[in-house]
Amino acid sequence: MIFRRSLVSELANTAGAVFTVIFSIVLTIGLVRILGLAAGGRIDSGTVMEMVVYEALVNLAPLLAVSLFIAVLITLTRSWLDSEMVVWFSSGGISLVSWIRPVLRFSIPIILLITALSLVISPWAKGQSEMNREVWSQRDDVDRLSPGRFIEISGGKQVFFIEEVSADGLSVKNVFLTETDPKSEMVLMAETGEVTTNEQGDRYVILHDGRRYEGKAGTPEYRVTEFKTYGIRLDVKPESAIQMKDVDTQPLPLLVMQKDNLEAQGELLWRISWPLAALNLILIAIPLSFTNPRAGRSLNMVVALLLFVLYLNGISVGRTWVEHGTFHLIPAIILLNGAFTVLAVVLFLRRTIMQRWVPVWLTLSYWRARK
Structure with missing residues (x-):
């Protein structure tokens, strides 16, 4: 359909612009930090660009998740502000739920990339970065x-x-x-x-x-x-084998086998939660994008920012719970990500079926009108 093609095209443009801005900021901060390490002799100056690439790969999964969330939110919010949504709803026979399919059609490839980055590529990049530091520290x-x-x-x-x-x-x-x-x-x-x-x-x-x-x-x-x-x-450093003991640098199969290692289980929760977070956030962004053209877009943007910060903190807290044995891995994943899935469902119900958060007969205006 026309609206699906136009939506995917606008999502691609917006996501590209948002990701470019965020990635440039994070890359610049990482470059400054790595140059500082090289200037202080903590890493080899010849590996600066290599370390910058590893730093970018480590941060790429969260950056893609937040870029996707912002892109969906900005694109659909603009449609509400320009009254395009009203046109589609009234003349096209389209409901808010109909936007899920084109949004997912655009987002699924990116979510799969986030999955690969979070589970495999980012830990490998962090391991390579740590190995470079260890090799340099062991040199004479x-x-x-x-x-x-x-x-x-x-x-x-x-x-x-x-x-x-x-x-x-x-x-x-x-x-x-x-x-x-x-x-x-x-x-x-x-x-x-x-x-x-x-x-x-x-x-x-x-x-x-x-x-x-x-x-x-x-x-x-x-x-x-x-x-x-x-x-x-x-001083001459004694030669020793370089071992990557940190769980955030270990490959996925090794983490899965360490069922009794709470720190490894916490790392698994961190890696698994990012693709799930990306999926939940884009679903939340669809109903959250509703904006009254007369009111502006400030409120839903603030709510979106708070939700992302809450989700990020939730992943960190969930990881800590698992590492301390408060929750097991599977219940923690279900509780954390399931809560935001339920929130997405509630927001959709609010915009499609429940046009009000509370029934009309529970409001003061309803009873005043009956008098």
């Missing part, structure tokens, strides 16, 4: 020295700044080092240096032609020492 301190950046080494006790590093990574120029302990502080500057390994396999940075300042902040007791050669031992 000397491998983490990069020109033009302040890098923490030796468990945060020392901070290095190197202006230049040779192509082979064995020679450095213009070195700044600060070291702090409870009793004193040390600042060291040198013109050149080199990386060497002794007979025992310990790695050192040998600095040349520099000065060492040692003392305690706030006191005049400072010593200045000039040196020709100064050696600094670098």
